[in-house]
Amino acid sequence: MQTLLILAGTTGGVAVIVFLTQLITQLQAQIVDRVLGTQPHVVIRPLEEANRRAFDDPASAVVIEPRAQRLRSVDQWENVARLAAAMPGVTAVSPTVTGPAFAVRGQANKSVALMGIDAERYRRIVRMEEYMVAGRFAVDGTRAVIGSELAKDLGIRLEDKLRVALPNGRDELLQVGGIFDIGNKDLNRRWVFVTLPLGQSLLDLPGGVSNLDLTVADIFDAQAIATRLQGATGLTVDSWMQTNAQLLAALRNQTVSNNLIRSFVIVIVALGIASVLVVSVVQKQKEIGILRAMGASRAMILQVFLIQGALVGAVGSILGSLLAFGLLNMFSAIYRNADGSPLFAAELEPRFIVLAALVATGVGLASALIPARRAAKMDPVQAIRS
Amino acid sequence: MSDAVIELAGLTKAYNVGTPVEAEVLHGIDLSLAQGEFAALIGPSGSGKSTLLNIIGLLERPTGGRLSIGGRDTAALSEAEITALRGRSIGFVFQFHHLLPAFSALENVMMPTIIARGAPDDEAEATALQLLDAVGLKAHAHKKPAELSGGQQQRVAIARALALRPRLILADEPTGNLDTHTADDIFALLREFNRQTACACLIVTHDPRLAARCDRTIQLVDGRIAADG
Numbered sequence: 314m315q316t317l318l319i320l321a322g323t324t325g326g327v328a329v330i331v332f333l334t335q336l337i338t339q340l341q342a343q344i345v346d347r348v349l350g351t352q353p354h355v356v357i358r359p360l361e362e363a364n365r366r367a368f369d370d371p372a373s374a375v376v377i378e379p380r381a382q383r384l385r386s387v388d389q390w391e392n393v394a395r396l397a398a399a400m401p402g403v404t405a406v407s408p409t410v411t412g413p414a415f416a417v418r419g420q421a422n423k424s425v426a427l428m429g430i431d432a433e434r435y436r437r438i439v440r441m442e443e444y445m446v447a448g449r450f451a452v453d454g455t456r457a458v459i460g461s462e463l464a465k466d467l468g469i470r471l472e473d474k475l476r477v478a479l480p481n482g483r484d485e486l487l488q489v490g491g492i493f494d495i496g497n498k499d500l501n502r503r504w505v506f507v508t509l510p511l512g513q514s515l516l517d518l519p520g521g522v523s524n525l526d527l528t529v530a531d532i533f534d535a536q537a538i539a540t541r542l543q544g545a546t547g548l549t550v551d552s553w554m555q556t557n558a559q560l561l562a563a564l565r566n567q568t569v570s571n572n573l574i575r576s577f578v579i580v581i582v583a584l585g586i587a588s589v590l591v592v593s594v595v596q597k598q599k600e601i602g603i604l605r606a607m608g609a610s611r612a613m614i615l616q617v618f619l620i621q622g623a624l625v626g627a628v629g630s631i632l633g634s635l636l637a638f639g640l641l642n643m644f645s646a647i648y649r650n651a652d653g654s655p656l657f658a659a660e661l662e663p664r665f666i667v668l669a670a671l672v673a674t675g676v677g678l679a680s681a682l683i684p685a686r687r688a689a690k691m692d693p694v695q696a697i698r699s
Numbered sequence: 700m701s702d703a704v705i706e707l708a709g710l711t712k713a714y715n716v717g718t719p720v721e722a723e724v725l726h727g728i729d730l731s732l733a734q735g736e737f738a739a740l741i742g743p744s745g746s747g748k749s750t751l752l753n754i755i756g757l758l759e760r761p762t763g764g765r766l767s768i769g770g771r772d773t774a775a776l777s778e779a780e781i782t783a784l785r786g787r788s789i790g791f792v793f794q795f796h797h798l799l800p801a802f803s804a805l806e807n808v809m810m811p812t813i814i815a816r817g818a819p820d821d822e823a824e825a826t827a828l829q830l831l832d833a834v835g836l837k838a839h840a841h842k843k844p845a846e847l848s849g850g851q852q853q854r855v856a857i858a859r860a861l862a863l864r865p866r867l868i869l870a871d872e873p874t875g876n877l878d879t880h881t882a883d884d885i886f887a888l889l890r891e892f893n894r895q896t897a898c899a900c901l902i903v904t905h906d907p908r909l910a911a912r913c914d915r916t917i918q919l920v921d922g923r924i925a926a927d928g
Contacts, residue, residue: 603797606758607811607859608786610779694758 319589320629323673326582327633330575331661331669332640337571339657341564345532348557351495353407353438353526354535357393357542358549359385384412386521393546394525400545402529402538405437408522410512416459416505417476417484418467425463425505427477429512429522432458438526441493441506447471448491452508456490460501464492477505483515579672583680586625590618590684598691605693615689622681623674630673634666703770704866704899705755706731710764712750724750725922727764734866735897737890739910742919748903749871751919755901756869757785769866786815790860790898792870792889796852798844804831804855805840811862823862830858834888850881857888861896868893870902874909886912 362380387393390408398406410429415422432451436442441450441458448471450458459475469475469489478484487507494501513519527542529535535552543550554561594601601614638661645657707730713723724747732738742748753759754766757773766773769788773781790811791797798807805827812823831837834854836847844852853873860868870889874882886909893900902913910916918926 599797600799603799604810604814605782606756606785606791606797607814608782608863609814610782612779613814694753 315589315592316625319585320625320632322585323582323625323629323677324632324636326578327630327669327673328636328640329578330672331634331637331665333571333574334665335637335641335661336644336657337567338662341567343657344560344564347496348560349532349553351439351497351500352553352556354529354532355403355527355539355542355550355552357387357397357525357527357546358523358551359387360547360549384516384518384523386410386518386523387525387548390522390525393548396545397525397527397542400538400542402531402534403527404530405434405528407431407434407438407526408509409435409524409526410509410516410518410522412512412516412518412523413480414505414515415478416463416467417478418469418474421467422478423463423466423502425459425477426503427479427512427515428504428506429509429516430506431509432506435506435526438528439495441495444493444495446492446494448489450491450493450506452490452506452511454508455485455487455511457487458491458493458506459489460504461492461494462498462501463503463505464489466502475505477507477515479515481517483517485511485515579676582629582673583676585680586622586677587680587683589625590622590681591687593621594618594684594688594691597688598695601688601691602693602695605691611689614691615685618685618688619678619681622677622679622685624677626673626675626677627670629677630666630670633673634661634669637661702734703731704734704736704768706765706767706770707755708765710754710761710766712747712754712759713762716762723762723922725754725761728922728924730917730924730927732867732899732901734899735893736915737893737900737913738902738915738917739913740901740903740917740919741905741907741910742925746919747922748919752869752871752901752903755867756789756791757781786811787863788866790863790865790868792853792856792860792868792873794872794875796844796849796856798852798855798859800844803841803843804836804847804858807844807855808858808862811859815863827858827862830861831855833892834858849877850884853877853881853885854888857885857892861892861898864896864898866898868898868900870900872903872905874904874906882906882909 361382364377364380394406394408397403407430412427414425414427416425430452436450446461448458452458457475459469464470467475471489471492473489475487475489476484477487513521529538532553536554539550539552539555604614641661707728710725710728711723712725713721715721728751740748740752750759754761757768768784771784773784776784799810802810805824808827808830809819809823812826813819816823828837828840831840834857836851836854836858839847839851844855847855868889873889874885877885889900889902892898904910915928916926917924
């Protein structure tokens with residue numbers, strides 16, 4: 314009876330831990346994936362321009378005005394790109410030239426961000442082909458790719474013409490070869506992709522790029538790689554972890570509170586197992602004495618109770634994993650994204666089950682330790698007489 | 700005395716040693732039991748019978764004196780060796796059968812073998828069945844102790860005590876809570892095994908009728924042997 318109760322407790326505890334871990338891991342991975350779906354892991358930019366004092370006279374009172382930042386190229390970007398590509402952990406490098414422009418069609422005009430890119434290379438930074446709603450993600454000559462919101466605002470369909478005008482007076486007639494929906498209305502309205510050479514000439518940066526976008530193998534290495542690149546190039550290097558510091562802090566806080574909950578659950582389950590076994594040792598006093606009289610050693614008695622604890626943990630972890638799987642299925646059926654797709658997948662990674670089984674068995678063993686030692690120390694004569 | 704199963708020389712036992720309430724309950728016991736001997740240990744309550752039996756059964760350690768089992772001095776043995784010796788050479792029959800309630804009669808009889816060998820095997824089961832047959836309970840082999848009568852439970856306990864063919868059977872009032880008829884049966888059973896296997900038996904009893912049927916009667920009074928013969 315007690316064993317059933319504590320098994321239920323252990324099952325519940327394991328279920329909570331497995332469920333929470335799976336849920337939070339999945340949701341965090343999704344959030345990170347969504348954030349990084351539309352931005353590079355690391356961006357290399359030219360250093361910001363700053364005014365310097367010509368004479369360094371400490372006695373003089375000088376106000377240094379911040380300078381407006383011109384659009385400039387990354388100095389010797391081909392070399393920087395090679396250096397970045399050779400850095401361990403970096404899986405892709407894509408040069409981009411980007412600047413402000415107006416998209417004009419008839420009487421309507423919209424402010425956009427002109428992005429001169431190499432489509433092949435840019436695809437490895439942002440998986441644009443996954444977001445295409447019409448046409449393909451390819452730029453060539455004056456063929457361009459625009460977002461779905463811009464297309465709607467200007468009434469543009471595939472193969473329609475679109476004029477871009479730049480503040481410097483240049484303009485160009487583009488043909489829309491692809492329309493994307495990246496899941497962010499603002500970006501769908503602003504991004505206009507053209508070829509790198511076209512972007513360079515329109516933005517007055519012949520042969521130059523305004524930034525290098527990088528993809529790294531392990532997204533949480535991004536900051537370390539950015540720091541190393543900054544040291545190696547002397548340029549401004551930002552990782553997504555800096556750009557999204559708040560998100561990262563939120564994710565970390567979530568992980569911390571999750572760990573806290575898990576620790577408490579583990580402690581509670583351990584106390585439960587231990588208290589049941591303590592009672593069981595007292596109840597089984599007589600049997601322990603009989604076994605000892607029949608030649609069972611202290612070590613054997615110790616083993617019996619340790620095994621009991623471990624078994625409760627092990628069986629509890631199996632039942633708990635099943636329960637967690639059930640919960641995941643239920644919740645994934647109830648909670649859905651705005652587009653109706655499930656918020657998270659109802660799957661349980663085997664490593665969580667293995668981990669839960671190991672932890673639960675270990676906790677079972679550990680909590681059985683005190684009762685088991687008590688049982689082993691019991692005087693057989695006392696035990697039999699009582 | 701090469702055939703002495705147990706030998707006690709000047710054996711003493713005191714409780715709470717070194718405290719103001721120190722109490723010596725056995726004051727120098729000299730006793731030996733030969734192979735195949737069937738002896739009764741009698742004496743009033745509080746005379747130290749149970750303590751003596753526990754010490755001989757290696758459940759308690761003496762405070763002073765010497766205790767040899769099968770010629771081995773037990774004082775030098777470690778806890779683990781004592782446990783192994785107890786399991787191998789001594790069979791207990793308690794006043795209250797002390798069967799394990801969760802196991803069947805057969806499993807209870809197999810238990811000493813399982814403990815000694817670490818796992819149940821066919822031979823252990825065959826021996827146990829044979830023993831249950833010998834105590835007339837073969838048909839009840841798969842019943843739990845709670846489904847058996849008091850006499851039947853005690854028979855199972857005797858079968859269990861014999862499982863490893865011990866050299867010594869220690870019985871603490873084995874018929875204490877049985878009616879006279881059943882008590883006679885149990886006693887006869889012990890006697891029969893004693894003859895068959897030549898194991899030494901030491902039986903604590905209050906019943907002078909039973910004591911009279913033993914080969915030898917050892918009388919304990921106030922922690923000393925008052926009569927022996």
